[in-house]
Structures are given as C-alpha cells and as structure tokens.
Amino acid sequence: MTDTGNAVLMSGTDVARAITDRTAQRAAQFAEKTGRKPCLATVLVGDDPASETYVRMKRNRCAKVGIESKHVPLPASTTTAQLVELITDLSNDPAVNGILLQHPVPAHIDERAAFEAIAPGKDVDGVTMHSFADMAFGGKGFASCTPAGIMRILDAYDVDPRGKHAVVIGRSPILGKPMGMLLLARDATVTYCHSKTQDLPSIVRTADIVVAAVGRPEFVRGEWIKPGAVVLDAGYNEGNVGDVAFDEAAVRAGLITPVPGGVGPTTIAVLLEQTVDAAFEQRA
Structure with missing residues (x-):
C-alpha cells in the first residue's frame, strides 16, 4: 500500500x-x-491508434504468460456481415479458446451483432448477452x-461491499451495467448514475464505493467524494488521465486507484485468466 x-x-x-x-x-x-x-484470437477492425495499442499490449501479455495470440486485423471498410462471419468461424475453430473483439468498432458496424456471434464458451471478454x-x-x-478486475482489487485490499452504498457512474453494457451487478x-x-441523472454530485457524496466509468477526463471532482470512500x-x-480528478479525490478518499496502474492492468489479467479457464473447460 502507498499513501x-x-x-x-x-x-x-x-x-x-x-x-x-x-x-x-x-x-x-x-x-x-x-x-x-491456450489460444486467444484478437480481432481489430480499422486502424484506430488507441485500439492498436491496446491489442498490442494484450498480445504481449499473452506471450508472457504462455498464451498463443492469433491476431486478425480487418480493414475499416469491413461490414457487419463480414465481421459476424469471421467471428463465427473463430467460434467454430477448435484451436481457438477465446475471442476478443477490440471495441469500439467503426460506427457503421453493428457492434452488438458482432459480439453476439462469439460463442459463449469463448467469450473471455464477457461481452455477450449470454x-x-x-x-x-x-x-x-x-x-x-x-x-x-475491479472486484479483484476490492478483494485484494479487503474492501467488503456488503451493506455499503456503491455508486456506479456509467451504464455501458460491458462496464457500468455488469459492474453494478x-x-x-x-x-x-x-x-447507477448516467448522463440523465439529476444532481449527480449529491448522489456521489453518499457513496461508500465510487466506480467512475464515463470516459470523460477528471469528470468526478474531489469535493464529490465522501471522506473515507473507496x-x-x-x-x-x-x-494518461482517468475519469476522476485524482489529486482532489485523494485528499478525501480512503482508498483510490491511480491511472495508469489501477484498473487497466487487472482488466488484461482477468482476460488472460479467463482464456486459460476457457481452454480447460473446452478440453473437459
């Protein structure tokens, strides 16, 4: 622990x-x-620099832990039907244990349709409705x-959510909504709080645990944080800026994650762990 x-x-x-x-x-x-x-297939549509960086990072981590990485780059012109067909093929490939579709995809693609093409047993990123x-x-x-990954951080620092008021700022289907669940x-x-929430600062001030997942730099201000909150x-x-105004929040919070070096590394670690879990389950 560091103060x-x-x-x-x-x-x-x-x-x-x-x-x-x-x-x-x-x-x-x-x-x-x-x-x-074990094999993780990564699918990247287009040439977004941030997405390319994320995929490269994940592939490097795969190599370090002994997971084979099968990378499938696709042009930005790829259609929804083409992407769904590719992911379906990967789902049917016995040599592939997990599938990661890097998101966001280009705007013309139906991202949900692409996610749903991932076989549940290979959905190691946890993005399907199943x-x-x-x-x-x-x-x-x-x-x-x-x-x-956030739950693993809470466990590692002995934060028991039982009975505590947790405020999740954001309601995306792959972050905010599952976080609350x-x-x-x-x-x-x-x-759950979101763009239509009224008087957001007052709600956050009641939270014992705050999860910021809005994609807006330093959106959550320090004065919103209840003294001692996580x-x-x-x-x-x-x-390298998070959604929380870190310096302000650190003065009031009891525990806080940094950016970088906080939630991000655990996200990738869980992805790798679930890929190996999938490999064993498919072998059973």
Missing part, C-alpha cells in the same frame, strides 16, 4: 501480477497436458473483464 494525500493507493499492477503469475502456471499445465498453448445474464444470475459464465451480488446497495477509476483518457 497519496490522505488516501491509500490501490495498485492494480500488484493485483494483476498475482493473477498473471497463477495464470502462467495454469497455461503451462495446459500445454503440458495437451501439447499446445455472459451478462449468466453473471447476473450467479452462473459460471465469463464476467466482463474490467468489472471483474457484481457489486449487487456481493450485497452492496447499488445506484474510489475506483475505470476511465482512461488522452494524456
């Missing part, structure tokens, strides 16, 4: 390292038993990686 202002810094890098160390051991066990490495429903009902499906499953009282910043904006 920053009055808050203790929650290192996602440290949490992620523990996850990836275990994942590397399990990947090696899989390779020993089967003669091949995975969301399974997670919401406490099933064994794969969780959305960023919310799952995971907290609800751990007996938190959850409030603040998890799931935003990543240009210039």
Whole structure:
C-alpha cells in the first residue's frame, strides 16, 4: 500500500501480477497436458491508434504468460456481415479458446451483432448477452473483464461491499451495467448514475464505493467524494488521465486507484485468466 494525500493507493499492477503469475502456471499445465498453448484470437477492425495499442499490449501479455495470440486485423471498410462471419468461424475453430473483439468498432458496424456471434464458451471478454445474464444470475459464465478486475482489487485490499452504498457512474453494457451487478451480488446497495441523472454530485457524496466509468477526463471532482470512500477509476483518457480528478479525490478518499496502474492492468489479467479457464473447460 502507498499513501497519496490522505488516501491509500490501490495498485492494480500488484493485483494483476498475482493473477498473471497463477495464470502462467495454469497455461503451462495446459500445454503440458495437451501439447499446445491456450489460444486467444484478437480481432481489430480499422486502424484506430488507441485500439492498436491496446491489442498490442494484450498480445504481449499473452506471450508472457504462455498464451498463443492469433491476431486478425480487418480493414475499416469491413461490414457487419463480414465481421459476424469471421467471428463465427473463430467460434467454430477448435484451436481457438477465446475471442476478443477490440471495441469500439467503426460506427457503421453493428457492434452488438458482432459480439453476439462469439460463442459463449469463448467469450473471455464477457461481452455477450449470454455472459451478462449468466453473471447476473450467479452462473459460471465469463464476467466482463474490467468489472471483474475491479472486484479483484476490492478483494485484494479487503474492501467488503456488503451493506455499503456503491455508486456506479456509467451504464455501458460491458462496464457500468455488469459492474453494478457484481457489486449487487456481493450485497452492496447499488445506484447507477448516467448522463440523465439529476444532481449527480449529491448522489456521489453518499457513496461508500465510487466506480467512475464515463470516459470523460477528471469528470468526478474531489469535493464529490465522501471522506473515507473507496474510489475506483475505470476511465482512461488522452494524456494518461482517468475519469476522476485524482489529486482532489485523494485528499478525501480512503482508498483510490491511480491511472495508469489501477484498473487497466487487472482488466488484461482477468482476460488472460479467463482464456486459460476457457481452454480447460473446452478440453473437459
């Protein structure tokens, strides 16, 4: 733990390292038993620089833990039908254990249709409706990686959500919505906030746990934070800036994640872990 202002810094890098160390051991066990490495297919449509960077980072992490990375780059002109066909082929390929469609995709593509082409057993990024429903009902499906990574950070720093008021700022289907469901499953009282929420600062001031997932730099101000609250910043904006005004919030929070080095590393670590889980499940 590191003190920053009055808050203790929650290192996602440290949490992620523990996850990836275990994942590397399990990947090696899989390779020993089967003669091949677990395989993650990454699909990137277009040439968005940020997306290219994210995919490159994920492929590098795959190599470090003993996961094979099958990268499929597609031109920005790719149609929804072409993308769905490709993902369906990957879903039917027994050599592929997990599928990651880097998002966002170009605006002309129906992203939801593309996500739904991923076989549930290979949805290691937790983006399909099947995975969301399974997670919401406490099933064994794969969780959305960023919310799952946030839960791992809370566990690593002994933050029990039970009975606490958690405010999730953002309602995207792969971050905000599943984040609230995971907290609800751990007996938190959850409030979702979004662009139509009235008097957002007042609501945030009542939160014991704040998850910021809006994609707007330094949107959550320090004065919104209840003294001693746990603040998890799931935003990543240009210039390595999160969705929380970090310096302001750190003065009031009890625990806080940095950007970078907070939520991001755990997201990738959970992706790798779930890829190896998928490989073992498909072999069973």
